[in-house]
Amino acid sequence: MVGGWALQGAGTAVSENRQQRDRPSAETGAVMDEDTRYRAVSSRDARFDGEFFFAVGTTGIYCRPSCPAVTPKRCNVTFFATAAAAQRHGYRACRRCRPDAVPGSAAWNVRADVVARAMRMIGDGVVDREGVPGLARRLGYSARQVQRQLTAELGAGPVALARAQRAHTARVLLQTTRLPVTEIAFAAGFASVRQFNDTIRRIYARTPSGLRAEAGGRTGGGVGGIALRLAYRGAYARREVFDLLAGEAVARIEEVAGPTGARTYRRTLRLPHGPGIVAVGERSPGPWLEARLHLGDLRDLTTAVQRLRRLFDLDADPYAVAERLGVDPALGPRSPGAAEPEEYAVRALVGRAEAARLVEEHGTALAVPCGGLTHLFPEPGALRHHAAAGPLATALATGEVRLDPGADRAAAERALRAVPGVDARTAALIRMRALGDPDVAPDAGADRDEWRPWRSYAARLLV
Template sequence: MHEDFDRCYRAVQSKDARFDGWFVTAVLTTGIYCRPSCPVRPPFAENVRFYATAAAAQREGFRACKRCRPDASPGSPEWNVRSDVVARAMRLISDGTVDREGVTGLAAHLGYTTRQLERLMQAEVGANPLALARAQRSHTARVLIETTDLPFGDVAFAAGFSSIRQFNDTVRAVTAMTPTDLRRRARARYGVGPAGRSGSVTLRLPVRAPFAYEGLFGHLAASGVPGVEEFRDGAYRRTLRLASGHGIVSLTPQPDHVRCDLILDDFRDLATAISRCRRLLDLDADPEAVVADLGADPHLKALVDKAPGQRIPRTVDESELALRVVIGQQISVKAVRTHAGRLAEAYGSPLTDPVGGLSRVFPSVAQLADIDPAHLAFPKSRQRTFVALVRALAEGDVVLDPGCDWDRARAQLLAVPGIGPWTTDVIAMRGLGDPDAFPVTDLGVLAAAKIVGLPAEPKALTAHSAAWRPWRAYATQHLWTALEHEVNEWPPRATRKES
C-alpha cells in the first residue's frame, strides 16, 4: 500500500486510524516519521515519503514522532493475510527468530540463502531482516524503559542489544531522546512509576476497531486447560513456554486495547511474549475489510452487524494447538479440557503463579515423546493419531510455526493417519492463522448455517462460501456466535462442572 502515494496521503489528511500499521509517514523537513492518524497538521505532499515499516523509515535516518508513537501502532494485517516468503519472514522476525538464531537461522527456516532473503526483504519492505529486528529491539527497549524500574543495563540486555553503547545510540536515533529522558517523560505523563513484582511488566496492546472481543475471549476461557489457563478477575490468563524460561500472561479486553500483564522468568523473552499474545488474540487483523466483505452476504449481515470486528481465537504455540485439536476430535469442549488438563498435569513443566491458580506449562513435543497411553483416556484410534502427530512434529515431518508454508503444512497434516480435513482446517485457522481456512464439516458451523438460512450441507455450503474468500475463517467465527454455547459467553460462567 505504501507505494500508492495518493491513497496514503488521503489517509494522512483524514487522520484515519484504520491505516495505522499499514505504513508510516516520513516528513523530510522534520526528520520524523508518524503513523497515519498522527494528530499534528498534515505536512505538504512534497515533503512526505511513505514507507512500509518503521524499520525502513529508521534506516533512512528518520526518528519516531514523540506524539503519535508510531512504534506502538498495531502491526500490519498484510503479514497475516499473505502466505508468501516475505510474509512468513515477517511473522518469524516478530516471533524473535533473528534474535535467537540470526539471519542465517531465519533463512534456513524459509529454505532460502541469506543473500536471497535479504534481497527479497529489501525490495518488499525497504529493510533487511537485521534492520527489522533492530526496530523490534528498540520498541521492546522503549516498553521496558517506560513501564518498568529495571536498570538500563538490564533493559539493554533484555531487549537484545549487545552493549550499553549500542542500546543508548539506538534509543537516541529512534526517539531523539536518551533513555533517562524517556523514563522521566513517561513518569511525568502517567503520574506514577510502574507497579508490580520483580519480573513483571504491564502494557497496552493496541487494537484496530471495531473489536468484538466477547466471542474471542469467551472461546479462550471456555476451552481453557486447567492449570494452564484460567479466568480470573475479568482477565484470561495462561502460561507461556519461551526461549529463556517460562511466563504467565493476563489479558483483559477493552474496546480499544487489551491490557497485558506479563510475568517472565527472563526479560529477554519480552518481545516474543508480546508477539505471541498479539497472535493469540488476532490483534493485527483487518476488521474493516472483513466487515465489508462478509456483511455483503444477506445471510451473515445480521451476525456481522451485531458484533463487527470478530477475531479468531488463536494460539501461542502451534504444536500445542494441533495436539489439542486432535484430542478434541468428536468430543465436547468440556471433555477436551479434562483430557488436556490430565496431560498437562502428567507431562507439563511446573511453575508458580504468584497471583492465581496456574501451575503448569502445556507439555512440549519433546516432553510427550515417550507418552504412556494410560494418560490418553480416549478411543484407541485417536490415541494412535495423537502419538503419530507427536512423532511427526518431533521428527520434522510436520512443521508448524509462525513462518511455515500453509499449503505444505496442510499436506503434512493430512499425511498423518487419523487427521482429516476438519482437523486440518481448524489447525490452519487457529494455529497457522490462515484467514481463509474453513472447517465446513464442523457441526457448529453446519448448525449455525441452518439457523441463518445458509445451506446446511458441506458441499453446498462450500460452494456458497466462495463469495466470502479470503475471509472464510472469520465467517466461521461469526457463525459460531449464532449458537447458544459457552464459547460465546464473556465473562464466562462463574462456576463450571468439569466432565
C-alpha cells in the same frame, strides 16, 4: 515492528461506515498509490495505522497515518512500508503518535510468500535468537536472497527490522520497569550497551534515561510484571473472543475469571528462554487490550507479545473482513489463533478433557504456581507414547510437522493429514488456529469462494 504494543498513542478514528475503496489491499498485496496515502494522512484515518508510515522531511520525524499533528504539505511527505524503513532513512519516531506502537499490517497474516513468512518470524524473535542465517534457513532461502527480497519490498532488511523491534522492546522496559539500563539493553536483544544507546538516540532522539523520565513515574516493580497495551484497529469482538477462550480453557495452564465484560484471561507460556505467565483483560478504556506479563527471562518479551497478538488476532483488518463477508464492521470480526501452536494441535486432536489430563500427568510444573496456574503444557517429546496423541507428538518433535510462525501453511496441512489419527477437519482447524491462517474453511458452511481470503472469519461468525 510486526505488531503494536505499549503505551498507545493518540489517534483520531473516522466513521467505520465509510466506503472501503481506499483501503490497502491485504488480500492481494496491492500497494496504495501515494495520493491515496496522503488522503488517509489528511483525514487522520486510524484504519491505516500499521499499514504504512509517513515521514516529514522538514521535521525529520515519522508518524502513523492518524497522527493528530498538523497535516504536512504533500511535497514534504515520504511514505514507508515499515517503521524500520523510516528509521533507516534517518527519521525519528514521533513523540505524539508513537508510530512504533501501532497494530501490525494484516498483510503478513494473509500472505503466504517469503516476505510475509519472514515478517512473522522476525516478530517472533527469530533474528534475535538465530540471526539472519537462522531466519534464511527456516525459509529455505539464502541469507542474501532474504535480504534482497525484504529490502526491495519493505525498504529494510531483516537486521534493520529486528533492530526496530528491539528498540521498541527497550522503550517498553524503560517506561514500565525499574530495571537498570544495562539489563534492559541485553533483555531487548542488543549486543552491547553502546549499540543500545546509539539506537535509542537515533530512533527516539532521547537518551534511555530521557525515555524513562517520560513515563512520569509510571514504572513499576518486578512483582507487578510488565504492563502493556496491545493495540488493534477498528472495533473488537471482546465478548465473543473471551467467550471462546473461556469455553476452551484447560485447567492448570489457563483460566478465565470475572464477570462478563470485565473478565481476565490468564495462561502459562513455554517461551524460548523460560516460562511466562500472561494476563489479558476484557475491559479497557481505548482501542487496546490491557495485558500484564510475568516472564522468567525478559529476553522473551517480544515473543510473548507476538503470541498474544496471534491468540487475540490483534493485527486483523476488520474493515476488509466486514466488507467481504457483508457484515457490520462494528462487529469487529476476529479469528483467534493460538498462543502455543504445538499445544493447540494436540488439543484439537484429543479434546479439552484429555488435554487437561495430559497437563496433569505430563506437564511441567511451575517452580512457583500462580493461583490456578500450575503447569506448562507438555512438550511434544513427552507425549510420544500417548495412544491418541503419540503420532502427532512425534511428528512435531522431529520437525516432520512445523507449526512455527514462518511455516509454509499448505505444507504443514499436508504433513498433518499424513499423521495417523489426524483427519481433514482437524488438520484444517490446526491450520486456522495454530498457524493463524485467515482463509480456512474447516466446515462446509464457510467454504464459499466469495468469502476468500477471510473464510476463517466466516467460520467464527457462523458458530
